[in-house]
Amino acid sequence: MKKINFRNLHRDLGYFYIGLIVSFAFSGLMMNHRESWHPEKYSTETKAIEVKLPAESEINDDFAEDLGKKLGIDDKFRRQMTKKGTFKISFENHDVEIDMETGKGEIVSFIKTPIISQAMKLHKNTSDFWIYYSDIFALSLITIALTGTIMIKAGKFSWKNRGWKLAVAGVVFPLLFLILFG
Incomplete structure (x- = not known):
């Protein structure tokens, strides 16, 4: 059986989902400010x-x-x-x-507004198809994150020495933000 090349898997999933990641990010920015203006x-x-x-x-x-x-x-x-x-x-x-x-x-x-209103639907859509698609997307993001943790071999920037600390900080930061300002 052929060994999985996580670097290639990580790269290919990243390329595959880059458009959706950018669309979700763009849509999310507009949704964050929807009370100030009518972005859609x-x-x-x-x-x-x-x-x-x-x-x-x-x-x-x-x-x-x-x-x-x-x-x-x-x-x-x-x-x-x-x-x-x-x-x-x-x-x-x-x-x-x-x-x-x-x-x-x-x-x-x-x-x-053309394009913007459709992009904002990415965060609002509740159809069964979209829910399953979003679940697959979420699992793919988890896969990209996990394959990224093992791409860098041992050394000062590896998961074991540095990566896990930054990952913990990445989880703690939004939790603190929600606790303090939510």
Whole structure:
């Protein structure tokens, strides 16, 4: 039986998954900042509106969804909230913001940003196919990591002398970050 060449296996798996690794990293960066901007959407139109709102205690999901329909929004309702005197409704492709006091506001319409919106789906997709594919990808990353540990022979930079310490630090760092800032 032929001996497995871990250096070649490591190299070939690395080449095979480089595109997906970059896509996941790019998607992850955008997902980390999705509250600050709409990375998967961009504004195409802003329309001024004026509506009469009921008392804040009467505003709920049903009211928000119905108001959206009255305003001509027919896409999927996501959520509604009232914050700092502003009534906000989020739909799949529209955001509505209305000043609670004056009833004046705006509808912002969005369309999907090509490539970016598809890349962000890498972190959101829950189809059975994608879950299995992601599991295979995760196992491959583990394989790449483990084959990388045995590529460097004995010496001052080997797994035995230095690598394991850096690997432990790589596990401890995010755990500390989560404990301190999570």
